[in-house]
Amino acid sequence: MGHENGNAPPQVRDKRGDFLKGHPPIFKHSTDPLQANDWLRAIERQLEIAQCDDKDKVLYASGQLQGAALDWWDSFCFGCTKANPITWPEFRSAFHSHHVPAGLMKLKKEFLALKRRSMTVAEYHDKFIQLSRYAPTEVDEDEKRQELFMEGLNDGL
Template identity: 85%
Template sequence: MAQNMQNMGQENGNAPPYVRDKRGEFLKGHPPIFKHSVDPLQADDRLRAIERQLEIAQCDDKEKDLYASRQLQGAALDWWDSFHFGRTEANPITWAEFCSAFRSHHMPVGLMKLKRKEFLALKKGSMTVAEYCDKFIQLSWYAPTEVDEDGKRQELFMEGLNDGL
């Protein structure tokens, strides 16, 4: 039957509509499975890796929640089931809500503040410029309002460099 429908579309000069397999594209990138981590920064790294794959697959909010939650197992899946079950709103969970809830559960607020302070105090010191740049980029994730504009980001970067450069 499907073959007949496809042939009919071709006979009329209409090509069958192309349907993207976003889930297949998402999984093709091998997004990590997350169960539990003793290191909260590892939980955040996993979430960001999943988020990158969702962006590549061009998923919408509903698909992001659906696909990302399927990458959770063990204790992380228990958290998700509890979070999802405990919601009283009829509206679907947005990706921003998912990320916020995930981070607030898996990453203590104190750690986020510590990483932000570490970023703001970052100096090149004995690091090479490349090492400093890598560290700057890595830690800037924890201070989004300080680097939300290119000028602010450049100023902070330059402040951390040695005077001799």
């Protein structure tokens, strides 16, 4: 009788199920900052698709950590309290600063020195796009991006 007035209990979506449906990757450890950054981007995509809130984002993303990455996370959480839980921006920032920065400047230098050499134009284009993420101020305008691309493309021609 209580549901006749349209007062049916709201359906609770299984956000974890939605998150896992997208097969989010596991992260153990990588010396390649591109892999760590790509993992974080893939996780963020799945979290957005599952429409997770801040608390769920931290919980589900950290659930995809294993090995050395899980050891890092456990250590990071050691001083945290339930009264002051870790936010998603804090997780992102901590993950990024621990797993990505070691090779970041190296990748920026690699990007700025990128030349086509023996790569096909398509291979050069893909590498240019991939590495340009690590030099955002150098490619923040279309004209600058095109100029850098052409400089590396014309190397030795």
